[in-house]
Amino acid sequence: MTEEFITFEKFNDKHSAEELGQILKETNIEYLLENNSLSFDPTFANNGFGTEYCLKIKKEDFKKANEILLKKSEKEINEIEKDYYLFTFSDEELIEVVSKSDEWNKFDVTLAKKLLKEKGIDVSEERIKKIEEQRILELSKPEENHKGFLILGYISAFFGGIWALFIGWHLLTYKKALPNGNRVYTYSKEDRKHGNRILIIGIIFSILWLLYYLLK
Incomplete structure (x- = not known):
């Protein structure tokens, strides 16, 4: 199984991300560069809205990468x-x-x-x-105040469809990366239980609605 790569830093432009990637490469740190930018700019301004490049490295390399960037920053301060x-x-x-x-x-x-x-x-x-x-x-600490998200999840679940499955799976499994490379659940234990229920209800009602339309 391939070792997981975790987001180390995010950038708004590809050049800066590639520049850091090159520094890491020179010190034998493997990295992945992902383009998570929005494919559609809702502002029509072509100003980089929604542009995001994630540079990912292995958890074991976080300390080494931070030390390398610290030394680089200390040199740049003099200029x-x-x-x-x-x-x-x-x-x-x-x-x-x-x-x-x-x-x-x-x-x-x-x-x-x-x-x-x-x-x-x-x-x-x-x-x-x-x-x-x-x-x-x-x-x-888990994020709080997701009542609106939970309500939307349950409503979507009873009507079936991809939204219910997405919301349920997201609440149940989504994790955030910490500065030290560790990953923790984004949502509280209680919210993850809701996510599990929404996922199950969503699957059941998706099947029921599918059977209904097929029989109809």
Whole structure:
């Protein structure tokens, strides 16, 4: 069985994704590049809306890849212009960049740490480790408030059709990737039970409706 590749970073343009892929390739890290962009632009603006490229690597390579990008960012910081937008951030905003590092690129996180350190704010390895652990705990929590989604699922299930099967399967099995490479269920145990019921009801009613139309 092929080892699973997990999303490491997402990009809005193919060039940036390929650039990172090349860096990983040079350090013997296997990767996959997936184009998850929308095939149709509802805005008709041709402005990249819905464009998303996912660069995936194996879970075992997450630590090595992060270390490589960290070293690259540290070198680039010495060449940064003083009009870079991060220099206008307040202490609170810089701390948020560090504490939510999964939402920012490695360069911005590294620069934020440097700026905070220059201001005398503690960004020691020990504190960063605690921040990262707390962030993992937060991201591991299941998403909530899906009543509308559940109602739609049950309604779709009684009418049969692909929507019911999709919603049920999605609620039951969908997982999200954490910054450390681990994957956890996106929805709570209770929501996954609902997903299982919707899936079963959807299958049953799909068969019943099919028999009805065939007999009719």
